[in-house]
Amino acid sequence: xxxxxxxxxxxxxxGDPARANMLNALxxxxxxxxxxxxxxxxxxxxxxxxxxxKLMEGGLLTVASQGRHRYYGLAGPQVxxxxxxxxxxxxxxxxxxxxxxxxxxxxxxxxxxxxxxxxEQAVAMLDRLVDKNVLVRDEQEIRLGPSAASHxxxxxxxVYTKPRRPVCxxxxxxxxxxxxxxxTLGAAILDKILAEKWARxxxxxxxxxxxxxxxxxxxxxxxx
Amino acid sequence: xxxxxxxxxxxxxxGDPARANMLNALxxxxxxxxxxxxxxxxxxxxxxxxxxxKLMEGGLLTVASQGRHRYYGLAGPQVxxxxxxxxxxxxxxxxxxxxxxxxxxxxxxxxxxxxxxxxEQAVAMLDRLVDKNVLVRDEQEIRLGPSAASHxxxxxxxVYTKPRRPVCxxxxxxxxxxxxxxxTLGAAILDKILAEKWARxxxxxxxxxxxxxxxxxxxxxxxx
DNA sequence: CGCATAGTTCGTTCCTCATCGAAGCATTCT
DNA sequence: AGAATGCTTCGATGAGGAACGAACTATGCG
Numbered sequence: 001x002x003x004x005x006x007x008x009x010x011x012x013x014x015g016d017p018a019r020a021n022m023l024n025a026l027x028x029x030x031x032x033x034x035x036x037x038x039x040x041x042x043x044x045x046x047x048x049x050x051x052x053x054k055l056m057e058g059g060l061l062t063v064a065s066q067g068r069h070r071y072y073g074l075a076g077p078q079v080x081x082x083x084x085x086x087x088x089x090x091x092x093x094x095x096x097x098x099x100x101x102x103x104x105x106x107x108x109x110x111x112x113x114x115x116x117x118x119x120e121q122a123v124a125m126l127d128r129l130v131d132k133n134v135l136v137r138d139e140q141e142i143r144l145g146p147s148a149a150s151h152x153x154x155x156x157x158x159v160y161t162k163p164r165r166p167v168c169x170x171x172x173x174x175x176x177x178x179x180x181x182x183x184t185l186g187a188a189i190l191d192k193i194l195a196e197k198w199a200r201x202x203x204x205x206x207x208x209x210x211x212x213x214x215x216x217x218x219x220x221x222x223x224x
Numbered sequence: 225x226x227x228x229x230x231x232x233x234x235x236x237x238x239g240d241p242a243r244a245n246m247l248n249a250l251x252x253x254x255x256x257x258x259x260x261x262x263x264x265x266x267x268x269x270x271x272x273x274x275x276x277x278k279l280m281e282g283g284l285l286t287v288a289s290q291g292r293h294r295y296y297g298l299a300g301p302q303v304x305x306x307x308x309x310x311x312x313x314x315x316x317x318x319x320x321x322x323x324x325x326x327x328x329x330x331x332x333x334x335x336x337x338x339x340x341x342x343x344e345q346a347v348a349m350l351d352r353l354v355d356k357n358v359l360v361r362d363e364q365e366i367r368l369g370p371s372a373a374s375h376x377x378x379x380x381x382x383v384y385t386k387p388r389r390p391v392c393x394x395x396x397x398x399x400x401x402x403x404x405x406x407x408t409l410g411a412a413i414l415d416k417i418l419a420e421k422w423a424r425x426x427x428x429x430x431x432x433x434x435x436x437x438x439x440x441x442x443x444x445x446x447x448x
Numbered sequence: 449c450g451c452a453t454a455g456t457t458c459g460t461t462c463c464t465c466a467t468c469g470a471a472g473c474a475t476t477c478t
Numbered sequence: 479a480g481a482a483t484g485c486t487t488c489g490a491t492g493a494g495g496a497a498c499g500a501a502c503t504a505t506g507c508g
Contacts, residue, residue: 005308005314008244014292015236018497024231036456047497049456059317068454068505078313083231083307089302090229100319240466258485271467273486292475306503 014086018043019051022081023060023074028206029115031064031073080114106207110199116186117193117208125189125222126181135181142181155221157188163178193218235417237282241277247284247298248309252430253296253339255288274420304338330431334423340410341417341432348407349413349446359405366405373400380443381412 014020018041025032025040032040038048051089052072055061060079064071074080110121117125126142129135134152136145144159152159181189193199198214210218228433236368242265250263262272276296279285284303286417288295297302334343341349350366353359356384358376360369370381405413417423422438425431434442 005311005318007248007310007314008239008241010314010317011235011237011244012239013235015232015239017232018496019233020232033452043496045499045500046457047264047457050496053456060313070455075317078316082306082309082313086231086235087229089230089291089306090234090282092302095236138308242466259483266467269485270469272488274466277486310507354467 010058010082013055013060015177016081017041018047018050019055021050021057022051022072026072026074027059027080027083027114028112028201029074031071033069035072037072063068074114077114078223081194082168084113106202107205110208110210111205112182112190112201112207112208113182115190116180116182116191119208121210121218122180128223129181151186152185155192157185157192159185189222233361234284235283237279238282238307241265241273246272246275246279246296249303250285250298251304251307251338253298253334253426255295257295258294261296276335298338301338304445308337317389322348330426330433331429334432334434335430336414336425336432337406338360338402339414340404340406341414342404343432345432345442346404352447353405377413379416381416383409413446418445 006033010198014023021041021081022037025037027154034048034052035045038045041051044049052061052063055072056063060187061072064073074083089090096121109117110117110119112118113122114123126135130137130142130145133145134148136143149159154211180186193208193214196214196217197211198218199210229360238247243287245265246261249261258272258276259269261276261297265272265275267275274348276285276287284299285296286299288297298307299307332340332343334345336342337346340346348376350359350361354361356365356375360367360370364400372383404410418425420438420441421435422442423432423434426433
């Protein structure tokens with residue numbers, strides 16, 4: 001009967017399948033319109049609107065009106081982290097290993113996790129960066145190694161303009177069950193991958209598809 | 225309409241107030257009986273039993289039968305981490321700053337967070353350990369400093385018998401909004417505090433109450 | 449100005465699920 | 479053995495809330 005913060009309220013917001021699908025879709029990091037989210041969740045527009053209202057009221061979402069469109073996005077990294085934590089538990093307890101369909105396959109290889117890269121490619125990249133001593137891993141944590149600044153500067157990423165978020169953070173990959181790189185550095189790397197057109201976002205999915213030359217370039221820079 | 229792991233299923237388990245209260249109570253780290261959890265959640269025994277069945281089926285709880293008692297506990301650190309993540313969001317979005325009652329006050333000072341110490345005391349302790357360079361903090365992450373082994377050996381804690389869990393982890397404190405020390409080291413320190421009888425667990429609460437001499441001893445060892 | 453598109457609000461229907469009392473097992477105490 | 483305690487199962491009740499169609503508001507296009 002004790003009362004801390006109202007955890008049930010937040011959890012029940014995520015606990016509805018339609019809302020969970022919406023939040024999952026927004027884990028892609030890009031804001032989406034109400035119609036897109038309705039389609040994503042498989043419900044009618046009015047229903048979606050109602051759900052979005054509740055998520056807004058619960059503080060999990062932000063909205064930006066542009067003309068007649070309303071773009072909904074996750075309220076912040078803390079919310080994204082919560083979703084990831086829940087996803088991790090769901091993955092761990094639910095051995096629902098049923099169908100690793102084609103789209104699922106692409107998701108396993110590389111996908112967007114809020115603002116950084118996840119999947120096998122991302123895990124391999126982190127492993128390699130640790131091997132090369134560019135990053136240093138202490139158990140579950142990651143920090144910059146001595147050569148980090150020069151290494152990332154060479155590919156146009158500045159690791160020393162530090163905003164409020166940590167530069168590197170470990171994020172547990174739900175498909176590989178090992179850590180990949182999150183934080184501002186992880187976000188910067190994903191930005192570069194997309195900016196260089198090494199890979200493109202799969203439409204309506206978190207999957208990230210590398211082009212053959214893009215994959216080569218990525219491997220040369222991060223996996224060599 | 226995409227399908228990853230069934231996040232809604234897990235979230236909806238936490239999304240019921242009665243179940244949320246039970247999980248919250250179990251964040252104290254000690255296993256509780258069905259009756260205790262029923263009282264904790266403010267529901268009848270049959271209702272509690274039903275909830276416990278669902279939490280078990282969802283894989284969030286483990287149970288140990290001892291005679292006619294059944295002790296329920298959290299299924300593991302991953303589940304505890306998820307609860308903390310949800311609590312963090314709930315705390316952040318819910319400015320329900322209403323009544324910091326007496327018990328709440330004690331909770332802010334020191335409480336148990338699954339298996340380690342949280343609250344103002346815990347945050348102060350981590351700060352001091354970082355100041356003394358016993359631990360090193362990189363942004364949100366924590367690792368052992370050079371003097372860590374000898375420092376903790378002197379007070380009877382071995383940091384080098386490493387189990388599967390990380391030795392030190394940062395855990396965001398929902399009351400202070402800054403990190404405290406989790407991981408096996410955090411757990412070992414809480415064990416010592418209770419073993420030395422510097423503090424006792426408040427009955428039916430996560431609060432940890434230091435005795436006056438215990439507080440002195442704690443401050444001498446960890447805050448000096 | 450109309451017409452089309454994007455979203456929200458309203459009212460209704462329907463179903464899930466939380467709840468409790470009573471009864472049923474299991475274990476321990478005397 | 480009988481009684482008491484701890485917990486689960488069963489059945490009935492009731493409320494919250496998810497869903498959609500229809501109507502309403504707002505923005506953009508011709």
